[in-house]
Amino acid sequence: MNSDWNKDLKVKFTVQDPCQLVRKSFGDPVALDLRYVVKKVVGEENFVDMAPNMSNNYCCGGGGGFLQSGLPDARRQYGKVKFDQIMSTGADYAITPCHNCHAQIHDLKEHFDGNYHTVHLWTLICLSMGMLGENERVYLGPELQGVGL
């Protein structure tokens, strides 16, 4: 895989470090692996990290059952920290390698009227390898709908 598709487009990406994967399981080494893959896929110059990040990253508020707890106001107030963190990167896309993070960060964007898209890592890996099908682009914005089709 490579990032040639994004050389001229220059679409910017940030990445959410899932608490379960990073802080609670494998620590900074897996966060560095994650960045290695993301940079290969989108181009190093098109990656913008959040601050703080890796093991010190903030939880998005989708974990611990919060999404199913019937407390949406509290969940979104919690998530406002994450929303502001993503918005201040200026990234067009937040890559979420965890399912709960994806659901929460997507919801935060809708609720707070953000301007980023929320995508799974697997979507971008396939995009960069020219093997992402037409029906597999639900979470991509208009600028990426035709890339590599």
Added chain:
Amino acid sequence: MSDEAIKIGGKKKSRFMDTVKGLLPEGGNLDMCLTCGACSSGCPATGLEDMDPRKLLRMASLGMDDELLASNWPWMCTMCTRCIYVCPMKINIPQLVFNLRASRPRDQRPKGIVGSCDMALRNDTCSAMGATEEDWRFVVEDVAEEVRQTQPGFEKLLVPMDKKGSEFFLNQNSREPVTEPDEMIPLWKILNTAGADWTYGSKGWAAENYCLFCADNENWEKIVRTKVKAVEDLGCKVWLNTE
């Protein structure tokens, strides 16, 4: 911060915190708070329900068990463990939260979490959305067949089910097969292209475990054991969780 000073009443009673200390290695360091506030300053749940991690721990130390048990805050803390990560004394506040959840009668815990736990217990799939083995096998094969028919280069796409002795046993959040099955396709393509030796299982495939979030100790263990058995029955070496 609260407006009034906290008043401590009457004689010393047994504290909820002592019960939790008894459960944790080194007592979870629960008695070692320096009150520095690093936990609270970096916690996204600070301020919700007029609570924060330091205050929760302080209330536990003061034996304010009734107030703690009445608070909804333990359901607003995601137990993300950032407070431990930044704590100079490595105090296990998330375990205090987990056990506060567990101390509430089950029928008074959030209905959505309890319901998802109960649903997962109905099938060996462990799906919190109630997907059965038949549902799962049908969706996977149906979506895979459509890719084979319509996407050049993937005419021979393999999506193995119950393939004994595979290197990887892959599980999947129920939301994908149930509500957005096309999201599984990119993952399959990557595994095929990489030549990975993997399989799904018809049992124990659902990645989520709401019985854990429900703090239902007996049943979250049951869910984990069902999943582990599914992996071991197929003789797989690595259990890959997509969450």
